[in-house]
Amino acid sequence: MDSSATSDLYLDITDFARGTPSWFQHLAELWTEAGLLLFGALFVAVWWFARPSGTRAVAVAVLAPLATAVAYLCSEVLKTFFTEDRPCRAVVGAGASLVACPPVGDWSFPSNHSTIAGGAAIALALARPVLAYLTVPMALLMAFSRVFVGVHYPHDVAVGLVLGGLVATLVVLLAAKPLQTLVGTMRTSRSGLALWLAGPGTGTGARPAVERGRHSAGRR
Structure with missing residues (x-):
């Protein structure tokens, strides 16, 4: 992978990073990892608040982390194909990165963090x-924080963002309908776990199997 196109921009960003206050550098270091945790919390929250909604809303909410995982796997495959070394080791004249430079074999292109994000x-x-x-x-x-701390080129994170977005969109488009059917089936299940995972669906008039059973018995 030819990285010369964005090497100068990498140097400009990392030189700027080393001139920022130490608290700001620590904040960037924290965000480069903590952002993943926040996305994880959002996955859970979106699924939880989708449970009272229709089957498609629950299906797409469940697919969100799965689609992100597929995007990450695609990024890993591309890394082994391009085998681009990290800029903190490869760029001539680069200063020390704010975080430890990953070892050889932990390739740079595309950025996994950016793909996940x-x-x-x-x-x-x-x-x-x-x-x-x-x-x-x-x-x-x-994505910017990965360049800021010195472990990725700008093109690594740009491609990672696009790759993640495209793969996630494709997975949701292809899998939403089958998973929607599964959610509907789970809502008719006698299993308490299945009903809890799929949600009651009260927002669309769907009711758990137990409740529907009561109404059927009442009509008899």
Whole structure:
């Protein structure tokens, strides 16, 4: 992978990073990992608040983390194909990165963090569109932080964001309908766990199997 196209921009960003206050550097270091945890919390919250809704809403909410995981796997496959070394080791004249430079074999292109961030941002926005105002800036900041701390080229994170977003969108589009059918089936199940996972669906008039059974018995 030819990384010379963005090497100068990488140097500009990392030189700027080393000139920022130490508290800001620590904040960037924290965000580069903590952002993943926040996306994880959003996955859980979106699923939980989708449970009273229709089967499609639950299906897309469940697909959000799954689509992000598929995007991550695609990123890993591309890494083994391109085998781009990390800029903190490869760029001539680069200063020390703010975090430890990953070892040889932990390739740079594309950025896994950015792929996950891009996939999560789009998948969550598909599940609940208003979240795009939160998740897209989160993803952009996470991607930038990977260059800021010195472990990725700008093109690594740009491609990672696009890859994550595209893969997540494709997975949701292809899998939403089959999973929607599964959620509907789970809502008719006698299993308490299945009913809890699929949700009551009260927002669309769907009712758990137990409740429907009571109404059927009453009519008899």
